[in-house]
Amino acid sequence: MPPSPQNNFSPASNTEVSRNTVIEFRAASYSVPDAEHGPGRTLLAPLDLSVRRGESLVLLGRSGSGKTTTLKLINRLLEPTGGQVLVEGQATTAWDPIRLRRSIGYAIQEVGLFPHMTVERNIGLMPRVEGWPAARIRERVRELLVLVGLQPELAARFPRELSGGERQRVGVARALALDPPILLMDEPFGALDALTRAEVQREFAALEIRPKKTVVLVTHDLPEALLMGTRIALLEAGRLHGLYSPAEFLQANDPLPAAYVKAFHSGFEAGGAALDNVRKHASGIPRVEGEAK
Numbered sequence: 001m002p003p004s005p006q007n008n009f010s011p012a013s014n015t016e017v018s019r020n021t022v023i024e025f026r027a028a029s030y031s032v033p034d035a036e037h038g039p040g041r042t043l044l045a046p047l048d049l050s051v052r053r054g055e056s057l058v059l060l061g062r063s064g065s066g067k068t069t070t071l072k073l074i075n076r077l078l079e080p081t082g083g084q085v086l087v088e089g090q091a092t093t094a095w096d097p098i099r100l101r102r103s104i105g106y107a108i109q110e111v112g113l114f115p116h117m118t119v120e121r122n123i124g125l126m127p128r129v130e131g132w133p134a135a136r137i138r139e140r141v142r143e144l145l146v147l148v149g150l151q152p153e154l155a156a157r158f159p160r161e162l163s164g165g166e167r168q169r170v171g172v173a174r175a176l177a178l179d180p181p182i183l184l185m186d187e188p189f190g191a192l193d194a195l196t197r198a199e200v201q202r203e204f205a206a207l208e209i210r211p212k213k214t215v216v217l218v219t220h221d222l223p224e225a226l227l228m229g230t231r232i233a234l235l236e237a238g239r240l241h242g243l244y245s246p247a248e249f250l251q252a253n254d255p256l257p258a259a260y261v262k263a264f265h266s267g268f269e270a271g272g273a274a275l276d277n278v279r280k281h282a283s284g285i286p287r288v289e290g291e292a293k
Contacts, residue, residue, distance in 0.1 A: 022182060022214045023051035023074055027083035030069050043069045045239045046083055056215040058229030060222065060260075065235040067218045071184055074216065075104045087182070102126060105175035105183040105213075113159040113167060113174070119145075120155035123174045130178065144173035149203050165200055172204065185217040189224070201227055222264045226250070234260075 025047045031040040044066040051057050059067035072078040073085045076092045085092045092100060113122045123144055124137040132140070142152045148169040159167055168189060175183060189197045189204075205227050219225055225232050226246045234241040234249075234257060241256055249257050 020052045021050045022053045022088060023216070024086040024089075025049040025070075025073070025083070026086065028073060028080040028085045029082035030066075030073065030078055031081045040081075043238055044073075047240055049233060049240060049243075051214060051216060053214055054212070055230045056217065056228055058225040058232045059216065059218045059235060060220070060225045060229075060232050061235035062220055064237070066238040067220075067235050068186055069238075070235070071186055071216060071218050074182075074184060075101050075106060077101075102130070102178060103180055103182070105178070105180040107172050107175040107183070107185045107188045109187040109189075113170060115159050117158070118155065119157050119159070119162070119170050122159070122170060123155075123177055125174065126177050140177060141173075144176055145170075147176070148173045168200055169203075181212075181214060183213050183215045185215065187218055187220070204228070222260045 027046040027048060028044070029042065029046045030044040031042045034041045047070065059070055061067045069078060073080055073092070074087065076095065076097045079093055087095065087100065087104075114125075117125070120138070120141045123141045124132075127137045127140060141155055145152050145154060150166060150169050150173075154162070154166065154170075159170070162170065172185075172188065175185075189200050201224055215228075217224075217228055219228075226249070229246060232244045232246060232249050234244065236256060242252075242254065244252060244257065250261055252258055252261075
């Protein structure tokens with residue numbers, strides 16, 4: 001029986017794993033059966049990738065590149081059809097899936113708030129399942145609302161009474177409710193209008209919890225990747241094309257990342273001023289401990 005962590009993972013004793021590696025893909029692949037075309041369709045080719053403790057790794061790619069499949073392999077919403085995915089040194093298939101998922105925060109694009117529950121009950125759902133006392137849950141909800149930039153008074157409202165940006169912030173707060181060491185985010189800001197999206201992105205990038213969490217974020221949006229990530233894993237057609245720091249991505253001569261930068265740059269009419277701002281941000285991102293210089 002695998003360990004059953006509450007807010008922290010316990011690595012398997014028989015596995016040697018670097019203290020800086022939290023998530024590891026070892027030739028992990030995923031295919032789906034295809035009755036019409038034989039053995040199946042490969043959504044993710046064998047992937048070797050390590051995610052370091054405390055970093056924000058962005059999975060960047062166009063639709064169908066395999067980025068959401070990669071994310072779902074981490075919390076065992078999908079199981080690899082080849083290779084292994086390890087979380088804190090233990091294969092995800094050896095974890096109890098419920099305990100694994102409760103120990104990993106998960107924020108998605110459509111938020112998924114329960115419409116019949118207040119904000120307080122939505123955020124406090126998993127703490128209640130874990131048996132937290134009511135007073136502790138109320139305090140945790142208040143703490144998280146402040147953390148994501150919302151007034152504690154919103155706790156009594158229902159999702160329908162919130163703006164899109166407020167609902168997305170509540171979704172992030174709910175993902176953080178059990179204080180998980182790992183946070184997975186699948187296009188979390190994609191449903192917001194451009195102005196609200198930029199505001200929420202900046203707020204999340206500035207959250208004090210980020211250095212304490214290992215974040216894996218899926219996006220197809222280069223500005224979001226540059227703003228949110230300490231490293232960018234570029235996926236294309238189910239394969240890892242390359243790993244870059246934000247500054248390296250902007251300066252890459254490789255045709256694929258260069259095409260992303262060109263498309264981003266051509267989207268601005270103001271002479272690339274927005275791109276210059278992102279470049280400044282990217283060049284100032286501190287390195288994760290243990291990252292090669």
